[in-house]
Amino acid sequence: MQLEQNSRTEELLFYVLAAAGGLVTVVGLAAALFMEHSGHVVTGMNNQVVWGMPHVFAIFLIVAASGVLNVASIGSVFGKVMYKARAPLSGLLALVMLAAGLMVIMLDLGRADRLVVAMTHFNPSSVFGWNVILYPGFFAIVGLYLWTLMDRKMNPYYKPAGLAAFIWRLLLTTGTGSIFGFLVARQAYQSAVIAPMFIIMSFAWGLAVFMIVQKSMFAWNGMTVHPAIRQRMKNLLGTFVAAVFYFVLVYHLTNIYFAKQTAFEQFILLSGGIFPTLFWGGYVFLGTIVPLLLLYVPDLNKIRGSVFLAALLVIVGAFSLLYVFIIGGQVYPLDIFPGMQVSSSFFDGKIDSYSPSLPEILLGLGGFGLAFTATAVGVRVLKFMPQDDIAKLENCGHMLD
Amino acid sequence: MNEPQDKSRRGFIGTAAVGTAGLGIAALAPGLHLIQVSQADTPTQGASSTVRWGMLIDTTKCASGCDACVKACNTENGIVETVKDARQGAQWIRKIELKDPKNGREHSLPMMCQHCANPPCVDVCPTGASMKRADGIVLVDRHICIGCRYCMMACPYKARSFVHQPLTEQNPEVPRGLGCVESCTFCVQRVDKGLKPACAEACPEGAMTFGDLNDPNSEIAQRLAREASTQVRADLKLNTGVRYQGI
Structure with a gap:
């Protein structure tokens, strides 16, 4: 009786959450219509x-979409059993985030x-x-990959499908980065x-998203992620966060020393108001230093929810x-x-200001709403919950390597 | 034995079907075509690749504070809307005031689309709406521009504007529209009639020389051969169609 009651409460809660996500999406769509x-x-x-x-x-959603697929790739391409159990969820998140x-x-x-x-x-x-080619291609290849993972008849083909998805996702993020790079x-x-x-950013951001979703799904079902799995994933997240920092450092040093964009760098890193604040406070401190401390300092790492908080902060930093x-x-x-003082009616030579309007923010949040709702419905109707066979993992030594 | 009969029957049915269909179409609506080839203007001769339109701007003649070229452009192209935030308004041509901080020397010059031979806006446009005509004029096809603004990110001259609000009172020869990107067209509607761009015609000092860079007998080509000139951001190797003197 009590079990039935719990199940009904859980079902109601699910519908409330799905409806809330749907509402955020609808508000985002309405904002877009208003802008249009x-x-x-x-x-x-x-x-x-x-x-x-x-x-x-x-760009966050698109970059993280390709990155979240990495969890599947580590399983299928690099043969890590622990990650293979997470491949379907990783594929689903990749599809919904790209769509969003x-x-x-x-x-x-x-x-x-x-x-x-x-x-x-x-x-x-x-x-x-x-x-325009890379995005639909991603949907097709990841869709196919999910099919090979979730349909027993297609299972023998999961490795080549996983490899294709891995290569495609690298191409896709190269494409996203090159929008700016070129x-x-x-x-x-x-x-x-x-x-x-952008590729390394996708690794970190995608994994952070995955860990948040995984933790939420386990908590929903009254379960906890096995400590050894948590340990492995938090170490990987820490490595990716540090690697992003390295690339960001190289990017700025290139601008300062090689491209001689010193005035721009001074603006963005020191004198530009909101931008240095967000860079140092948001990205470097909250998005890099604090997560690394949470992930690697043993005393902090033992605190319940520290890995979850670290993953959330990585997204704040992103x-x-x-x-x-x-x-x-x-x-x-x-x-x-170059070298001249300029002025014009079109604001040449002037540092511009930008304040996002409400419709813009609502549209962005609408994307998150869509990703959330689609994920919630997806995990409800299909088997996306990672199934860990801990004994098997320990036996085959995958927990240790 | 029955074969010839069958053949003739099939032949009859075939002929009858074609005939009936033909009569039906003829009877359906005399004078009305089910499919009609759309008739636009009488086709004119397309842009020629033997021509490359360009402009030479003598900044030594360009007076600070004079914006005759800007006004002429706005009138010619129907850029008459008012916007609350000037940063959201369209400016196909603008006057830039320059000052060399080392020696205090000042210049004033008009800046617009430089009609590059290798235009970055054309490279990045996902649909091909940003395009270069055979005669070197860089344009935006209003019908296939999706308003992604990637060309505005790519243009090193800030020469492009995005239409941020609905427009009225347009010049029928210069279609503009909400949600599309636009820029100087060298007044292509005038050039195709053998006229100069409105800015060049309006300049009281005659500082803007328009002509065919490929024609060695044109004034612009002869002056470029004789006198020193500069391409803005020449380091980008875009081979601009607009050249400047005196900077």
């Missing part, structure tokens, strides 16, 4: 800061109604054009290090870093006449 109807005049974006808050959300990211970026278009034009007119020299106009971008930096990278990179004026 009124024009981007209702946003904080302008002719200098042409990409705003929707792009911060969308694309929803946000597509609905921010000036002419979102021309989606068919975007799919039928292809410019091979455009990095965006490549992405831009010659603005000081913040045009760097070969950006594509690999948003801070993306805001600095995308918005900060645009507010700084273009160097059209």
Whole structure:
């Protein structure tokens, strides 16, 4: 009787949560409709800061989508049994996050109604054009991969499908990074290090998302992640967080020493108001140092929820870093006449300001709403819960290597 | 034995079917075509790749505070809307004031799309809406621009504007529209009629020389051959169609 009662409460709670996620999505869609109807005049974006808050959300979702698939790749491509049990959930998260990211970026278009034009007119020299192929390809390959994982008849093919998905996800993040890396106009971008930096960022952010979802799913079912698995995953997260920091460091050093963008770097790292604050406070301190301490200092690591908190902070750091990278990179004026003082009616030579408007933020959150709802429904109707056979793992030594 | 009969029957049915269909179509609506080839304007001669339109701007003649070129551009292209936030307004051409901090020397010059031979906006456009005509004029196809603004990220001259709000009172020859990116077209609607761009015509000092860079007899080509000129951000090797003197 009590069990039945609990089950009904749990079911009700699920519907409430799914409905809440759906509501956030609907509000996001309504915000997009409002922007579409009124024009981007209702946003904080302008002719200098042409990409705003929707792009911060969308790029986070797209980068993390490819990164979250890494959990599956470690299982299928690199043969780690513990991760293989997590492959279906990893694939599901990759699909829903990419769909959510694309929803946000597509609905921010000036002419979102021309989606068919975007799919039928292809410019091979455009990095965006490549992405028009990379995104649907990702859906197809990861869909196929999930099929091989979840259907026993298809199971013999999971390795090649996993390898294809791994290669495709690397291409996809290279494409996302290259959107910025191949831009010659603005000081913040045009760097070969950006594509690999995006790949390593995807590793960290995707794993952080995965760990948050995994912890929530286990808690929902009254279970805890096995300490040995927790240990392995937290060490991996720490490695990725440190690697991202290394790439961010190299990116800024390249700008300072090689590309001589010292004025821009001074702005973004020291004098630029919100941007240095977000960089040092949001990304370096909250998003890097604190998670590393939580993950590696034994006393802190023993505290319940420390790994979960570290993963959450990695995402806070991700948003801070993306805001600095995308918005900060645009507010700084273009160097059209190097060495000259410039002024004009179009704000040449002036540092711009950007305040995201409510519809932009709601659209971004709508993407999260979609990802959340789709994940919640997905894990409810299909078997995505990681099934760990601890005894088997210990027997075959996979817990130790 | 029955074969010839069958053949003739099949032949009859075939002929009858074709005939009936033909009569049906003819009777359906005389004068109305089920499929009609769309008729736009009479086809004109397309842009020629033997021509490369360009402009030479003599900044020594360009007066600080004079914006005759900007006004002429706005009138010609129907850029008449008012926006609350000036940063969201379209500016196809703008005046830039330059000052060399080392010696205090000042310049004033108009800045617009530089009509690059290797335009980054065309490279990055996902749909091909940003395109370069055979005669070197860089344009945006209003019909396939999806408003992604990637070209604005890529342009080193900040020459492009995004239409942030609904527009009215447009010039029928210069279609503009909400949610699309636009920039200087060299007044292509005038150039195709053999006229100069509005800015060049309006400049009171005659500081803007427009012409065919490929024609050795044109004034612009002769002056470029004779006098020193500069491409803005020449380091990017974009081979701009707009050249400057005096900076």
